[in-house]
Amino acid sequence: MVVRNDKLRWAGGSLVVVNLAMFLVWGWATLFLLGLVFGSVLFAAGWWADEIDLTNELPLLVSLLGMVIMFGSYFFYVFANLEDLTGGFQRFLGVLILLVIVQVTLHSLIAAQRADGHTDERDRAIQRAASRWGYGVMAVGIWLVIGQLVLGMIFEQAWINSYFSIYLLANVLFLVFVVSELVNISARLFYYRRGFNVA
């Protein structure tokens, strides 16, 4: 028997319709795209409610997609417009505010869903294993940035002394942190979905 979750389907469907209307009226915007994707994910989760773990997998999936869209839009703008520091900073603040809103909403939803309000040994083991993946990616990224900087200095590359090199470097390091967090979330999603500590 297929289990449906009507609350999720209604919430997801409404989010899709509202954001689609705004998208058609005002045109493309990251916020509307975010709403459309969140709405579609919630609707799909409500439709196949017995296929997805609503307490662990759904919040992680929403978090992952949200981060990809928000930071994807930010980095797309920043790396294409390196000379526009003001625009980049405004977008950074926008992404930060959106991220806080999404995370607060998600954690409230998780707390409401999980009545006992605690994590157990499986959650903690999955968090530890996923953190190792995230940390590995972060370490590799930071070493690559350090290597690039040192090589740039040795071979006296022009960009290293250009006025936007600090801004570029800050954003590349920021990208490394974001990618490592994305890997962390993806690994947790993978372990919840495919099983963990299975002999």
Next chain:
Amino acid sequence: MPSITNHVRRLRFDANEMSQKALADAVGVTRQTIIAIEKNKYSPSLEVAFKIAQVFGCSIEEVFFYQ
């Protein structure tokens, strides 16, 4: 390749159709972890395995198998 399987689902059914939530509360894990154990997606720690066996009043070998 050998793997750890279990009879948690059948034992729950035999124990007056105990709910996953009731078992989870009795052993101190979340309901999602009981679901993962029943689907063979997670092998619990020895402590939780013993607690599960204790709830059903049987030995650990009657709940978990390595085959």
